[in-house]
Amino acid sequence: MQPVTPRVMPRRGLMLTALVLAAVAASVWRLDLIAAFAEGQDSLGELLGFLQRFAAPDTSPAFLAKVGQGAIETLAISLIGTLLAVIGGVALALPASGRLGRLGQLASRFILNLLRSVPELVWATLTVLAAGLGPFAGTLALALHTTGVLGRLYAEALENAPPAPEAALRGAGSGAAAAFLYGTLPAVAPQWVAYGLYRWEMNIRMAAILGFVGAGGLGAQLYYALSLFHEAQAATLIVAMLVLSLAVDALSGWLRRRLVVA
Amino acid sequence: MITLAALSVAYADGRRALDDLDLSIAPGERVALIGPSGAGKTTLLRVIGASLRPTAGQLQLDGVDPWALGSGPLQALRARIGKMHQAPPIPPRQRVITAVLAGRLGQWPLWRAVASLVYPLDIAGTRAVLEPLGLAERLFDRCDQLSGGQLQRVALARLFYQKPEIVLADEPVSALDPALARSVAVALNEDAKRRDVTLIASLHAVDLALSEFSRVIGLREGRIVFDRPAAQVLTADIDALYAGASHAAAHDTPDQHVPSAKPRLTRCA
Numbered sequence: 284m285q286p287v288t289p290r291v292m293p294r295r296g297l298m299l300t301a302l303v304l305a306a307v308a309a310s311v312w313r314l315d316l317i318a319a320f321a322e323g324q325d326s327l328g329e330l331l332g333f334l335q336r337f338a339a340p341d342t343s344p345a346f347l348a349k350v351g352q353g354a355i356e357t358l359a360i361s362l363i364g365t366l367l368a369v370i371g372g373v374a375l376a377l378p379a380s381g382r383l384g385r386l387g388q389l390a391s392r393f394i395l396n397l398l399r400s401v402p403e404l405v406w407a408t409l410t411v412l413a414a415g416l417g418p419f420a421g422t423l424a425l426a427l428h429t430t431g432v433l434g435r436l437y438a439e440a441l442e443n444a445p446p447a448p449e450a451a452l453r454g455a456g457s458g459a460a461a462a463f464l465y466g467t468l469p470a471v472a473p474q475w476v477a478y479g480l481y482r483w484e485m486n487i488r489m490a491a492i493l494g495f496v497g498a499g500g501l502g503a504q505l506y507y508a509l510s511l512f513h514e515a516q517a518a519t520l521i522v523a524m525l526v527l528s529l530a531v532d533a534l535s536g537w538l539r540r541r542l543v544v545a
Numbered sequence: 546m547i548t549l550a551a552l553s554v555a556y557a558d559g560r561r562a563l564d565d566l567d568l569s570i571a572p573g574e575r576v577a578l579i580g581p582s583g584a585g586k587t588t589l590l591r592v593i594g595a596s597l598r599p600t601a602g603q604l605q606l607d608g609v610d611p612w613a614l615g616s617g618p619l620q621a622l623r624a625r626i627g628k629m630h631q632a633p634p635i636p637p638r639q640r641v642i643t644a645v646l647a648g649r650l651g652q653w654p655l656w657r658a659v660a661s662l663v664y665p666l667d668i669a670g671t672r673a674v675l676e677p678l679g680l681a682e683r684l685f686d687r688c689d690q691l692s693g694g695q696l697q698r699v700a701l702a703r704l705f706y707q708k709p710e711i712v713l714a715d716e717p718v719s720a721l722d723p724a725l726a727r728s729v730a731v732a733l734n735e736d737a738k739r740r741d742v743t744l745i746a747s748l749h750a751v752d753l754a755l756s757e758f759s760r761v762i763g764l765r766e767g768r769i770v771f772d773r774p775a776a777q778v779l780t781a782d783i784d785a786l787y788a789g790a791s792h793a794a795a796h797d798t799p800d801q802h803v804p805s806a807k808p809r810l811t812r813c814a
Contacts, residue, residue, distance in 0.1 A: 451634035454596045455707065456624025456651025461658040465647040469636035 336514035340522060350523050357500035357527060360418050361490040365437030365483040371426065373431030373475070374540025379434060381443035391434070403429070403489050407498045421498030427488050437471070444470040451535045476542050480535040487531040491524045501527070546571055547593055547711070547743065552602030554588050554767075562588040564767035569758075570745065573600060575737050577754035577775070578747040580764035581787055586747035589764065590713045593745065594626050595619065606711070624651025627709030629733075629746075631716035633700035633791070637689035641680065644688055644699055645671045648707035663800075674702045678732065696726045701729060705736055713738060714746035718753070731759050751783055 291432030311317065375395055378387035407424035414420045453459070494502020501524050508517040547570040554563040562585045570576055572613045578586045591597035592604060595611035603610055611622055627648075635644045642665045650658055660666060668684070675681045680699045688696060697717070704712065714733060718726035730746070737744035748754045752762050755777070761778050763770040763786040771782045 445636075447630075447632070447634040448636050451628065451630065452647060452650055454594060454623060454628055455626070455648070455709075456620050456645075457623070458650070458655060458658075459621065460655055461650045461653070464658060464662060465639075465643065465650060466634075466636065469639045469643075473638065 308470045312493040333514070337518040337521075339515055341513075341515040342519065346516060346519065350519055351502045352503070353501040353520070354523050354527050355495075357490045357502070357524075358417050358487070360425065360493070360498070360500050361483060361486040361531070364422045364490065365429055365479060365486050367422070367426035368429030368433050368482065369475075369479045371430035372437050372479075375430065375434040376437030376441055379438035382441075382543070392438075395431050395434040395438075398427055399435065401428065403493065404496060407493045407496045411497045413526075416497040416499070418499030420495040421490060421500060422500060422539045424493060425490060429482050429486060433478055433482060437475055440471045440474045440478075441467070473542065477539050480539050484528075484532050484535045488524075488528050491528070546605075546607055548603075548605040549592075550603045550605075552592065552604060554585075554592060554597065555600045561767050563592065566767075566769060568762075568769065568772070570743060572743055573737075573741045575734055575744040575757075575759045576746070577761045578745065578764055579749075579751055579754050579761060579783075579786065580770070583766075584764040586764055587715050588767075590628075590715050590747060591746065592627055593711070594713045595623055595651075618731070621649065624707075625709055626711045626713060627707045629700055629704055629712070629714035629717045631719050633696045635688050635696065635699065636688070639688050641675070641686055641691070641699055642668065642671050642684050643686060645674065645702045645706050648703040648705075651707070659697045671702075671706065672714040674705045675699075678702055684734045694721055697721060697725075697729060701732060708740070710742050712742060712744045712746075713716035714744070716747055716749065719749050723750075727753060727757075734758065 344508045361420060375391045377383065379395060382387045403424050406427045410423045410427075414423060419517040444467050446467075448470070449462045452462035452466045457465070475512040490500055491502045491505075494500045494504065497503065501520055505517055505520040505524070508514075509519060547568075549566050549568040549650055552563060552566045555561050560597075566589070578589065579724050580586055588597065592599055593606075594603075599614055606611070606622065609622070612620055614622065617760070632724075643662070644666060646661055646665060653661075657666065663673075665671070672681050672684060675684060678701060680695060680698055680702065683691065683695065688699065691699065697720070701717075712733065716731065721729060730748075733744060733746060734757045736742075744758075746758070755778060758775050760773070761775050762772045763782060765786055770786050771778070773782075
């Protein structure tokens, strides 16, 4: 069979390029970016000056101690929030995988969808209204959203676990709870732990942001510092967030390799 | 005493896996079930193990109909019956000691089961059952580090640790090489003799059935073809049992209870 050679050069690539260029041009025109640049000759200098004030972070011992407190608070919010979510996720994943009948499955799936579809920041604005400003509201907001995420993942892991080991233990007279612990838990536990650690990594960053709506931790301090134009302090806080997030990533990655692969 | 009276198991489409069986097995008997694939051996073992409810007729274990019991007493009854499967149903990541301790879950209260997950409660008892099987040094290894033969011996250790009054083994040696198959069959029979308990095992290896067990039941198409002391089974009986049912053809018939005809021992579950 002869390969089919096109008689004309295909024009699809050419048309796509033209379309993208047209879209970029239209956006620049629509946002008046050129005019903004022309006007902003001196505001560019202002912007540089603003950034320069971030170049010298506040390292006074008194402020560093305060940042340390904030970092511990943020760490605690993410840790307790994730831990509560692991517990809530397991509690909802068991019925959501169909272990307690059709009705329980539908009800728990509905709750999980609801928890998951509301973002952490929206939960935080609600919990701040309900529980007042502070770390408790942040912890609760993280726990609620993460329960929805983990519950669904945990239920999927349960549905994919082989049923034979648990069925065999039931056949030998074991109770339902013990048969689950010895028959199915060993198959799903590594996945459950890995998902939990992964969400913890995400939650440490989210816990830092939640402070902006009043939910405590480093975020709250950063919000005050920026509001009061304390750029040096803001710089310290941003570095602290970065360090905390990198540290948690490294710790969680190490734990996951140890617990899951080994 | 195990008694089956006019017992049948029918599938949803009306086909009969077991057809009007009458059978009684006295305590301490060691029975081999043989017959072509699809004869109903697995179904019969599941019925005797109170895992599968007969569609007609009655099963009695020591004069008790398990299906007349409430869920609590039924669970207690099942705890007295030990089961062994062709593919050991053990989670791959479980430690050998935990897999063996799981044999007593039916006798332990829940708190004990949970505590033993945190720290194994009966290390000496587990070692004692693994020692004669040559696995004592694998006590704390994970099951996915074991070979298929070793894993089947862990399943055997779990069974011995349970100390059941009735042992039901469904093709326990089909996935093992001949030497290992014989040693597992011998270990099952030695344990049953020593503790004077009932053993019922389905087998494909006719030679093992005749040499190790006290009674042999030939099963075909859900009916008993012969039922004799092992010493009195004739070659003609065996030939008649398997006549026309070549293994290849028999494997093609759907068997709802055997999950897979092929050995799946490279993985634990």
